[in-house]
Every structure is written in structure tokens, then in C-alpha cells.
Amino acid sequence: MEAIEIIATIRQFLRTERQFGLQSLPIAPEEMARAMLLAKSKRAVDASGPRAQTVVSAVTRSTPATLGSGPSVPPSGSSASTKQQRLAKLDEQQVRGCTKCALSTTRTQTVFGQGNPDARLVFVGEAPGFEEDKKGLAFVGRAGQLLTDMIKAMGLTREEVFICNVLKCRPPGNRDPLADEIIACSPYLLEQLSVIEPEVIIALGAPASKTLLRTAQSIGRLRGRFHDYWISGAEGVGPRVPLMPTYHPAYLLRNPADKRKTWEDLKMVMQLLGLKIPQR
């Protein structure tokens, strides 16, 4: 790709992002350009890799300090403690005091999400409910109990994965998120995913699936297969993370017959992660 094409691609990407409500960038544009150049040269040498992850993440995850004073080749990937620090900073400096939408006036507290900052698997739900708003933790009510069961069925623990939501504040009465709330809040989720850079994402329910895949398709049509989630926000640029949409545990509590389909989805994720699938 010529420099001019790279610039055009970045422009296009930024224009689209602005329509989705992006007001600031998690990484500097020159870093993005560097990432794209590196991703391209990496692809030229190693066309077989499933994702151009190491090179791109090395760049996008570098802090200005490391770029300025560190080695000329940045270290590949972020360590778990760096990810932890970046998530804590995002929570403490941006999410906790956020007033970008009206939910800030009705919440008890924000719910950032919790778990392993270096998780291989991230679950994304919709929004905090009554219990979550009270405790400041994601998925700790009835739906959360079912999510815990789903995680255990996969042979994992809640501590090993990361669990968060599209919205960080509870909509009053647990009503559905409004479009402008999703537009205001989703940059936090995108930043969380960019820091964690998991191997797989499970989007629980329609709002998470539609937000991350930027589609209007129903969950019934989306589930059952992997979709591409691009960490950079631009298709084909940087790390690609397979995303599995599935039913939300709150929906499954009302429609237990669909648990079987969700288990099929979870098994596909287990296979991708190399986890043992129980024969039952």
C-alpha cells in the first residue's frame, strides 16, 4: 500500500468513527500509520498468521514514554500489569466521573467490568441492572449467576475471563439502552477491548452484538458463527478478534429452551481456545 492510500484509509476510518460518536482517539494517528506500515511489512513476511497481532499491538500499546526513550523496536504485546494499569486509568480517570449521557444522573455508580486484564476471552453484556448498579460489579444478579454457570461449563472461572457491558451505567428500570447512550458509552468498551486484546469475544445479546459488529441483524441470525471484530475499528487493519454472538443470559432465563443453542456457540469458542469439550 502506498503512503497516499494509507492516509486515505485512515481518513475514511476516522470519518466513520466520527459518525459513531468518536471524539478522541485512543492512539495517536502517527502511531496508527506506523502500525499499518508494520502490519503490512509483517504480512509480507508472514502471510500465514491468523492475525498480524504482535507487530501491531507492539505499536498501538506503546506509551509515548517507551516510544521516546525505549528501544527502537518496541516490545511485543503489553504485559498483564501494563494492561491492568491502563484499564485502571480508564476507569478512574474517565468512566467513574463520566457525564456523557443522562444515565449519569440516575446511576448509583458506574460499572466498569471486572476480571483478568490479560484474559483470552471477554464477555460483553448490555448494561448494569439493579444489583450491578448497587455493587459496582458486572453480572452479579440473576443473569450473572447464569453467566457464571456458562463460564464454569466451559471449564473456566470468572477470574480467568473479563466481563463487561456496552453501557457502564444502569438504565432506569433496566430499560433497553438508547442509541445515543450506546454512542456516548461504547468508546469505553472499544478501549477496554483494545487494551485486553483477547483471543475471542463473546457478545451476549443484541445490543453487544450489534454495537461491536455495527450491524442491524438480529441475534438469532448472527449467533452460531464467528464474526470478525477489528480492534483498530478499521476492517483489515491490525488485530482481528473472532467474535461469537450468543443469547444473553437474561433472555435464557426467560427462554430456557434456547440454552442448547447457546451451548453450541460456547463449544465453538472452547474449540477455538483449545479447551476440552465435555462429551454429554
Ligand code: URA
Ligand atoms: N445484564 C447485563 O447485560 N449486564 C450485567 O452486568 C447484568 C445484567
Ligand code: SF4
Ligand atoms: Fe458515561 Fe457511559 Fe455512564 Fe453514559 S452510560 S454516563 S456514557 S459511563
